[in-house]
Amino acid sequence: MINFIYKHRFLILRRVSQLSLLILYFGANVWGWKILVGDLSSSLLFDMIPLSDPFAVLQMLSAGAVLAIDVIIGAIIIALFYFIVGGRVFCSWVCPINMVTDLSNYIRRKSGLNKIQKRQPATRNIRYWALGLSFIISFFMGVAAFELISPIGMTHRGIIFGLGFGWAAMLVIFLFDLFVLKNGWCGHICPLGGFYSLLGRYSLIRVDHDVDKCTLCMKCKEVCPENQVLFMIGKSSEQVLNGECTNCGRCVEVCDDDALNFSIRKFYEENKK
Amino acid sequence: MNNINPKDVLKENKEVKMKKLANENRREFFLNISRTAGLAALGGLVWSAYVDEVKANTLALRPPGALPEKEFLKSCIKCGMCVIACPFDTLRLAKPGENLPMGTPYFIARDIPCYMCPDIPCVPVCPTNALDEMLVSTDGKLDINKARMGVAVVDTLNCIAFWGIQCDACYRACPLLGEALYLVHEKNERTGKHAFLKPVVNNDICTGCGLCEKACVTEKPAITVVHRDAIIGKAGDYYIKGWDKADEARLEHATSQTTKTEISKEKAIDSLNDLGGLLDD
Numbered sequence: 001m002i003n004f005i006y007k008h009r010f011l012i013l014r015r016v017s018q019l020s021l022l023i024l025y026f027g028a029n030v031w032g033w034k035i036l037v038g039d040l041s042s043s044l045l046f047d048m049i050p051l052s053d054p055f056a057v058l059q060m061l062s063a064g065a066v067l068a069i070d071v072i073i074g075a076i077i078i079a080l081f082y083f084i085v086g087g088r089v090f091c092s093w094v095c096p097i098n099m100v101t102d103l104s105n106y107i108r109r110k111s112g113l114n115k116i117q118k119r120q121p122a123t124r125n126i127r128y129w130a131l132g133l134s135f136i137i138s139f140f141m142g143v144a145a146f147e148l149i150s151p152i153g154m155t156h157r158g159i160i161f162g163l164g165f166g167w168a169a170m171l172v173i174f175l176f177d178l179f180v181l182k183n184g185w186c187g188h189i190c191p192l193g194g195f196y197s198l199l200g201r202y203s204l205i206r207v208d209h210d211v212d213k214c215t216l217c218m219k220c221k222e223v224c225p226e227n228q229v230l231f232m233i234g235k236s237s238e239q240v241l242n243g244e245c246t247n248c249g250r251c252v253e254v255c256d257d258d259a260l261n262f263s264i265r266k267f268y269e270e271n272k273k
Numbered sequence: 274m275n276n277i278n279p280k281d282v283l284k285e286n287k288e289v290k291m292k293k294l295a296n297e298n299r300r301e302f303f304l305n306i307s308r309t310a311g312l313a314a315l316g317g318l319v320w321s322a323y324v325d326e327v328k329a330n331t332l333a334l335r336p337p338g339a340l341p342e343k344e345f346l347k348s349c350i351k352c353g354m355c356v357i358a359c360p361f362d363t364l365r366l367a368k369p370g371e372n373l374p375m376g377t378p379y380f381i382a383r384d385i386p387c388y389m390c391p392d393i394p395c396v397p398v399c400p401t402n403a404l405d406e407m408l409v410s411t412d413g414k415l416d417i418n419k420a421r422m423g424v425a426v427v428d429t430l431n432c433i434a435f436w437g438i439q440c441d442a443c444y445r446a447c448p449l450l451g452e453a454l455y456l457v458h459e460k461n462e463r464t465g466k467h468a469f470l471k472p473v474v475n476n477d478i479c480t481g482c483g484l485c486e487k488a489c490v491t492e493k494p495a496i497t498v499v500h501r502d503a504i505i506g507k508a509g510d511y512y513i514k515g516w517d518k519a520d521e522a523r524l525e526h527a528t529s530q531t532t533k534t535e536i537s538k539e540k541a542i543d544s545l546n547d548l549g550g551l552l553d554d
Contacts, residue, residue, distance in 0.1 A: 028357055038354050038357070038400075039351070041351050042351075042352035042401070052350065052400065053350070056350055056351075060350065060401070063347045064347060065344075065347035065348040065401070066402075067401050067402065068399075068401050068402035070400040070401075071350060123309070125309075129309060129312075129316075130316070132313075133316065133317045136317070137320055137324060142343065142346070143324060143328055143347055145320065145321070145324050147350075147375075147376065148324055149320065149324075154375065157353065157366060158369075161353055161356060161365070161368075162365070164368025164370045164371060165369040165370030166368060166369050168370075
């Protein structure tokens with residue numbers, strides 16, 4: 001049991017983080033809690049600190065909105081936070097869609113779908129195209145374009161304020177990831193993930209690989225939702241510096257050889273050795 | 274003369290091969306770029322078509338102090354703070370499937386109208402100013418009577434007061450009783466003995482709170498709050514209120530465009546006399 005918890009320590013922490021955020025938001029709406037009021041687009045922490053989704057704010061600016069200072073400050077706070085701890089920490093520790101796609105992934109692994117469907121027919125760069133498109137469409141349509149179709153918004157807003165047809169978005173993503181494309185939504189399409197990949201490029205918290213301890217079991221690559229970032233496994237001792245790494249910590253916990261660990265980003269010269 | 278060095282041939286072959294490879298790489302590169310661009314164009318088309326469609330239907334009743342719909346859609350970040358702040362659970366966020374811009378706040382007056390709190394808790398919490406305090410303030414103080422969420426419209430055929438029944442439910446419910454909604458007393462010619470108490474809305478004062486719609490006793494409300502854009506007309510510069518100095522001042526700098534149709538090329542008097550086009554057959 002203890003071993004199980006140890007082997008899933010980051011997974012458990014992530015679920016706690018994702019769920020407690022949703023519960024705090026839900027409690028704010030239903031029971032009037034004042035800890036975290038709003039939703040993932042924009043909220044107020046401790047009735048004082050504004051927090052806003054920087055991607056949404058950028059879309060609104062490109063749509064031509066004149067925004068109040070609160071929301072700008074909130075966006076800067078959030079952007080700085082993810083700039084430091086790793087952009088896609090949002091994806092694996094906050095975003096509720098992560099639970100849906102992780103479930104797809106889990107079923108894929110356990111049912112052996114990954115072994116039948118080995119070739120991934122799509123490029124992971126779609127998200128950057130989607131990111132660019134969302135700004136272009138926002139500009140021409142005069143409204144934040146991704147926010148109107150975002151399944152992330154549908155899901156978390158659905159949980160906080162009432163679901164409507166939001167469950168359909170979850171189902172579509174679940175089935176898409178399960179049968180069509182492995183890591184399809186989070187790893188290929190989601191422009192928010194693309195945005196945070198770029199934002200977290202120089203972030204400080206990084207997974208570190210020690211090639212001397214590695215036994216080439218490849219469990220980390222099997223479990224990693226963005227396994228292109230683990231290209232150095234068994235080849236060289238270096239940090240995972242790709243911004244697409246979500247810092248989910250799955251590779252760290254599945255490694256039986258202590259060859260992967262969280263670390264603070266080393267400076268460039270040091271890293272090369 | 275004929276002694277070709279086999280090494281040269283080999284070298285030449287290699288060069289040809291390299292060239293071929295480079296060519297293929299170039300082709301592949303262009304194919305990949307065009308393919309992704311094509312996909313992006315397709316995706317962008319579907320995406321913007323959807324955005325356009327969902328933006329077109331914007332006759333929902335917005336919270337007090339909301340910017341004009343176009344600006345409102347630009348600035349609302351869909352955080353739901355106004356919804357949380359509303360003590361009457363009037364406001365709700367548009368869910369997927371409700372055919373409104375997803376996540377934007379609105380209310381349905383017949384379900385729960387706006388109770389016009391004097392401190393307007395929903396407006397100051399807005400982090401983006403999509404709900405603008407200035408639009409609901411007088412002299413720097415919040416003033417809910419300045420809200421313009423919609424305007425009440427009476428269906429005079431189905432309003433029972435217009436049948437002669439003495440119902441003043443909407444009038445009594447109106448928070449601006451006698452101003453936004455007043456009663457007109459008229460003789461009932463049908464019976465010859467009774468009076469009508471007809472509700473009439475003053476569009477300039479009505480805030481669109483929907484309390485009248487909520488109070489209406491008919492099966493489907495005969496007084497309905499509708500988005501102002503759908504109802505409020507504009508006389509324009511061609512008409513003037515007689516015997517009214519203020520309205521005359523309004524037209525002092527009239528800048529309306531003149532029409533540019535065929536008929537307006539001629540003088541008005543000519544077009545009246547020449548009925549040629551009308552009497553052709």
